[in-house]
Amino acid sequence: MSNASTVNDWTKPAATAIPKEGYFTLEQGRYGATYPRTPACHGFTIIAKIKPGTEGEIRAYGKRIEDTIAASPHALAPLQLHYLRWVLFDIGPETYFMYQGIFDTDFDKYTEDAIQLFKATGVDTVFEKLEGFPTDWKTNAPAFIKFVREHQCPSFLEYGEYPYVSAAEIKKALALKQAFSSMLDHMQ
Amino acid sequence: MLELDDIQHFLLTRPRALAARYGFLRFRQPDQARSWLSGIIDRVGRGRAVQSGGPLDSRWVTVAFTWNGLRALGVEDACLATFPEEFRQGMAARAPILGDTGANHPDHWVGGLASPDLHAIVILFARDVTERARCVQEHQQYAAQFPAVEALSTLDLEATPPLDYAHDHFGYRDRMSQPEIEGMGVEPTPGTGAPLKPGEFFLGYPDENGDTGPLPQPDILSRNGSFLAYRRLDEHVGAFRDFLRANGATPEEQELIAAKLMGRWRSGAPLVLAPAQDDPQLAADPQRNNNFDYGKMDPHGYAVPLGAHIRRMNPRDTAVNMNRRRIIRRGGTYGPPLPEGAPEDGVERGIAAFVGCASLIRQFEFAQNVWANDPRFHELGNERDPFIGTQDGSYDMTIPKRPIKKKITGLPAFTSVKGGAYFFLPGIRALRFLADGTQPTRESTAYVSEGDVARTPWH
Numbered sequence: 001m002s003n004a005s006t007v008n009d010w011t012k013p014a015a016t017a018i019p020k021e022g023y024f025t026l027e028q029g030r031y032g033a034t035y036p037r038t039p040a041c042h043g044f045t046i047i048a049k050i051k052p053g054t055e056g057e058i059r060a061y062g063k064r065i066e067d068t069i070a071a072s073p074h075a076l077a078p079l080q081l082h083y084l085r086w087v088l089f090d091i092g093p094e095t096y097f098m099y100q101g102i103f104d105t106d107f108d109k110y111t112e113d114a115i116q117l118f119k120a121t122g123v124d125t126v127f128e129k130l131e132g133f134p135t136d137w138k139t140n141a142p143a144f145i146k147f148v149r150e151h152q153c154p155s156f157l158e159y160g161e162y163p164y165v166s167a168a169e170i171k172k173a174l175a176l177k178q179a180f181s182s183m184l185d186h187m188q
Numbered sequence: 189m190l191e192l193d194d195i196q197h198f199l200l201t202r203p204r205a206l207a208a209r210y211g212f213l214r215f216r217q218p219d220q221a222r223s224w225l226s227g228i229i230d231r232v233g234r235g236r237a238v239q240s241g242g243p244l245d246s247r248w249v250t251v252a253f254t255w256n257g258l259r260a261l262g263v264e265d266a267c268l269a270t271f272p273e274e275f276r277q278g279m280a281a282r283a284p285i286l287g288d289t290g291a292n293h294p295d296h297w298v299g300g301l302a303s304p305d306l307h308a309i310v311i312l313f314a315r316d317v318t319e320r321a322r323c324v325q326e327h328q329q330y331a332a333q334f335p336a337v338e339a340l341s342t343l344d345l346e347a348t349p350p351l352d353y354a355h356d357h358f359g360y361r362d363r364m365s366q367p368e369i370e371g372m373g374v375e376p377t378p379g380t381g382a383p384l385k386p387g388e389f390f391l392g393y394p395d396e397n398g399d400t401g402p403l404p405q406p407d408i409l410s411r412n413g414s415f416l417a418y419r420r421l422d423e424h425v426g427a428f429r430d431f432l433r434a435n436g437a438t439p440e441e442q443e444l445i446a447a448k449l450m451g452r453w454r455s456g457a458p459l460v461l462a463p464a465q466d467d468p469q470l471a472a473d474p475q476r477n478n479n480f481d482y483g484k485m486d487p488h489g490y491a492v493p494l495g496a497h498i499r500r501m502n503p504r505d506t507a508v509n510m511n512r513r514r515i516i517r518r519g520g521t522y523g524p525p526l527p528e529g530a531p532e533d534g535v536e537r538g539i540a541a542f543v544g545c546a547s548l549i550r551q552f553e554f555a556q557n558v559w560a561n562d563p564r565f566h567e568l569g570n571e572r573d574p575f576i577g578t579q580d581g582s583y584d585m586t587i588p589k590r591p592i593k594k595k596i597t598g599l600p601a602f603t604s605v606k607g608g609a610y611f612f613l614p615g616i617r618a619l620r621f622l623a624d625g626t627q628p629t630r631e632s633t634a635y636v637s638e639g640d641v642a643r644t645p646w647h
Contacts, residue, residue, distance in 0.1 A: 028284045030274070030553050078508045109558045112550055116397075116509050139399040141550070142273070168567060 014039040015159040022154025029108030031145050039160030041082060043102040048151045050095050054129040055088060058097060061126045062086065068121050075121055078113050080104040082167050097130060104166040111145050189393070190235070190371045190386055194412045194615040197233035198250040198311070199389055199516045199544040200372065202363075205248065205313035207320040208345040208520055210540060211327075212299055213308040215260040217336035218625070221307075222261060224334040225251070226623040228310075228327075234616060246319050250311040251619065252416055252611035254278060257307030262625050263409070270405040271612070274549045275415060278304075279608045285553060287561040287578035292605035299341030301420070301607030306340060309418070309611055317346065343420070343540055345520040353456070353472075356521055357423040357537050358446075358602070361456030361471060365478045365502060367514040379479035384514055389546055390414055396511045409622070412615025417543040417552040420522075420607040421576070426532025428602045435596060448587050449574040451498030458498075463491040481505040489588040494566040500559040500573050515551050516544040538603065548610055575602055 016038045018024075027034045035042065050058060068075055080103050087098040107114075118124035127133050127147070134143035162170075192200070215221035233248040253261070255276045259268055274282060280294040280302040288294060294302035310327075314320035331337055348355060354362045368376040370383040387395030392411035394400050404410040436442030443466060447453040453462065456471035460480035471477055483505040486492055492499050504510065523537025545551035559565060560573040563583065572583050579601040587594040614622065 030285055030549050030557055106562075109554075109562060112512065112554070113509050116512070136402070139397075139401055166567065 010162045010165050012163070013159065013161045014163040015157060018154060018156050018158065020154075020156065022152075029106070031108055031111060031142070032149050034106055034108045035154060037106075037164060038155075038158040039163035040155075040158035041102055041104050041160070041164065041166065042106055043100065043155075043158075044107055044148075045153045045155065046099040046148055046151045047153050048097055048130040048132070050088070050097050051129050051131055055095055058088060058126060058129050061123070064122065076117065078110070078117055080167060097126075104168070111148075112141055115141055115144055190369070190390070191412055191615070192235040194617055195235040195390060196250055196613055196615065197235050197237060197248060198252075198416075198518060198542075198613060199414055200235040200369075201237075202518065203233075203245070203248040203313045205315060206347045206351070207314045207317045209312045209314075209320055209324060210343045210345070211310040211312070212301065212306055212340045212342065213257075213310065214300075214305045214338045214340050215257065215307045215336065216338060218260060218262040220334045220336035222623050222625050224331065224337045225261070225619065227330060229616065229619050229623060232616065232619065246315040247323050248313040250313075250613070251308065252311075252613040253308045253622075254306055254609055254611055256304050258612065258622070260307045261622050263622070267405045267409065270402075272404070272415075272547070272549065274553060275610050275612065279417065279610045282553070286556045286608075287572075288605050288608070289578060290580055291601065292578055294608075297420075297605070297607040299343065299420075299607055301341075301418075301609055303340065306609055309609070320344075343522055345522045345540060348521045348525050354520070355454075356539050357425050357523070357525060358428050359454045360446075360450055360452070361454065363517075364452065364456050364458075364471075365498075366516060377474045377478050378476070379481070381511070381514075384511060387546060388512070388514060388551075389516055389544060391546055395546060406621075409614065409618045411618070413618055414544050414546065414613045415548045415552075416611040416613050417545075417548055418540070418607070418609045418611060419543070419576075419605065420538065420540040421603040422536060422538040422606050424532070424600075424602055424604070425526040425537065427600050431600060431602070448493055449496060449585065451492040451496035459491045459496075460486050489586075490590070493585065493587050495568050495571040495573070495585060497573055497575050500565060501555060503559070513551060513554060514545075515555065518542045518544065536606075538606070540607075542611075544613070574599060 018036075018038065021033070022035050023033055024036060079101075082102040082104070084102075085098075085100045087100070089096055089098065115124070118127075124137070127137065127144075130147075130151075133147055134140060137144045137147075197203075228249065228251065231249045232251055233245070237245070255268065255271055255278060258271075259265075268276070279286070280288075280297070283289065283292075283294050300306055312320065312323055312327075314323055331339075348357060356362055365380060367380065367388075368374045368383045369386055369389060371386060372383070374383075376383055385396050385398075386393035387400060391403055391413045392400065392407070432442040432445055436445045443453065447459055447466075452458050453466040453471065455466055455468045456477060457467040458470075458477060458480050460482070461467075461476065462470055480486075481504045482492065482499060487506075489496075489499075502510075507513070519539060519541025521537070521539055523535060526533065526535075526537065543552045543555075556576070560577045563570050563572060565571070568584075568586060570582075570584050571577075571586065572579060574585055577583070579599050581598050581600060583599050585596045585599050587596070
C-alpha cells in the first residue's frame with residue numbers, strides 16, 4: 001500500500017506512542033525488523049556497556065568528531081541526520097555509552113552506507129570500546145549490523161514540534177526564506 | 189590474477205546467442221545428482237575462452253545451485269551454515285523484503301521456483317534455435333541415465349525481433365551500461381566508471397574495500413564462485429501500450445512518456461544527452477551513450493525524472509558507495525512478441541534475468557528494497573520504480589517540467605514477478621568438489637592445482 005497518507009500538517013505538533021517492540025506492524029528489512037517514521041522522523045538509541053578503562057578514549061571522540069565536521073561539514077550528509085547525541089553514564093560501578101541519532105532515513109535501508117561512513121570518518125573505532133563488539137567487524141558488516149540492532153532500544157514515545165519534516169525540507173525552507181528576504185531588499 | 193580457467197564464463201562474457209533454455213532441477217538422490225554433475229563439468233563454459241579470442245562456440249553451458257541444492261548434493265551441514273543468511277533463506281522467503289507481495293507473491297510463481305525442491309539451474313545459451321534443440325536433445329539423452337535428477341520446469345528464451353540489438357518486449361534497448369572488472373583488460377565505456385575489483389563479483393578476491401573474506405566453507409567450494417539472483421518478470425505489453433496512449437496524444441508524446449519512465453528513449457539514447465528528441469545514432473555509439481551523470485548534468489530531473497528506472501538502478505554521482513552497489517546482469521526475453529497494434533493476448537512473455545554479485549544482500553537486495561521500492565527514494569514521497577517496483581495502482585510518477593511538473597497518478601503494474609531464486613555459481617574446481625562428494629580435507633581447503641585435490645572415490 002502506498003503511504004500517501006503521511007502528508008502531514010507540519011503546523012500541528014504531534015506525539016506518537018510506540019509499542020514495546022518499536023513498531024506497529026512487523027515489516028522485514030534486509031537485516032531485520034524496520035521501524036516506522038514518527039513525528040520525530042527516524043532514529044535509534046544504542047546503549048552498550050563500555051570496556052573498563054576506556055571512558056577517556058571514548059570522550060576523546062567528542063573532539064575528534066568536532067574537528068572532522070569542522071574540516072568537512074558535509075561528511076555525515078549521507079546519513080540525513082537531524083541530531084546526534086553521545087552520552088556516557090554510570091549504573092552503579094559500570095559505565096554505559098548511549099548513541100542517539102535522529103535522522104530521515106530508515107536505518108535498515110542505508111546501514112552499509114552508514115558503516116562505510118563511520119570507517120571513513122574514524123567513528124567506527126569507538127564501537128571497538130564497547131563490550132561484545134565483534135572482533136572481525138572490519139570485514140564482517142552483518143556482524144556489525146547485528147551488534148547495533150541488538151543494542152538498539154526503541155522509543156515508546158516520540159514527539160515532533162514540526163512533525164515528519166525532513167532536514168532537507170527544513171533547509172530548503174530556510175534557503176527560500178533567505179532568498180525571498182534578499183529579493184525584497186533588492187526591490188527597495 | 190583472475191583464474192579464468194576456473195571461473196565460469198557466465199558473468200565474464202555474453203556469448204552471441206539468439207536462443208537459450210533454463211532448466212530448473214530437483215535432485216532426488218545425492219549419488220545420482222553427483223554422477224550427473226560429473227558428466228557435464230567438461231561442457232561448462234570457462235572464462236578462459238573469453239580471453240583466448242578463439243572462434244566462438246555455438247553453445248555455452250552454466251550450472252548453479254540453491255542452498256537446498258547444495259544440501260541435496262551432500263554438502264555437510266557445518267559448511268552449509270557458513271553461507272550467507274539471505275542465500276540460506278532463499279528468495280521466496282525474502283519476499284516481503286524484495287516487495288514480492290500481492291500479484292508478485294511467491295504463491296503466484298510458476299515452474300516450481302518457490303518450492304524448496306528447486307535445487308539447481310542449468311543455463312544453455314545457443315547460437316540459434318536449431319542449435320538449442322540439438323543441445324537439449326543431447327542433454328535429455330544424457331540425463332535419462334539419472335532419473336533422480338528431475339526437471340521441475342524449463343523456460344525457453346529467444347531474442348525478440350528486430351535482432352539488431354537486444355531489447356525487451358516493451359521495446360527498450362537493453363545492455364546499455366555494465367561494469368567492467370579489473371584484470372579482464374576491457375576498457376569501460378565513458379561514463380561507466382573505473383573497472384571494479386573482482387571481489388565485488390567473485391569470491392576469494394579483494395573487493396572495493398580491499399577485503400576478501402569471510403568466505404563460505406570450504407574454500408575450494410567458494411573460491412571463484414558468485415551469487416546469482418534470478419528474476420522472471422512477465423511483461424504486460426498491452427497495459428504498457430495502453431498507458432502510453434492514455435498519457436500521450438501523439439506518437440511523439442508517447443515515446444517521450446516511455447523515455448521518462450525509463451530514463452532512456454526506447455532506442456537506448458540517454459535523456460540526459462537527448463532531453464527533447466530521440467537520437468538513435470547516439471544510442472548506437474558506446475563512446476557516448478553512457479557518458480553522463482545526474483548531479484552535475486541533471487540535478488532536478490528535468491531530463492531524467494528522479495524516479496525513472498535507470499536513475500534508480502544507477503544513481504551515478506548522486507549516491508554514495510556506488511562502487512559497492514554494482515551488479516552484472518545476464519538474461520533474455522521469453523515468449524512471442526506482441527505485434528504493434530495487436531490487443532493484449534494473455535500469452536506469457538517477459539524477461540528472465542540474473543543479477544550477479546558477491547553479496548546478494550548488499551548488491552541485489554539493496555537495489556530492489558531501497559532503490560526500486562522505497563517510496564521515499566529521492567524524497568519523492570509516493571513513487572516506486574515504474575518497471576520493477578511493486579506497483580498496485582496507488583503509486584505516482586513525477587515528471588519535472590517547467591513551469592509546472594507533470595504528475596501521473598495510479599501507475600499500473602507493467603510487470604509481474606513470476607519466479608525467482610538465489611543461486612550459487614561455483615568455480616570449476618568447486619564443481620568437481622561437489623561431484624566427487626569429497627569431504628573437506630586439510631589439502632582441499634587450501635588452494636592447490638587440480639591434480640593435487642584429495643579425492644575419496646564415491647563408488
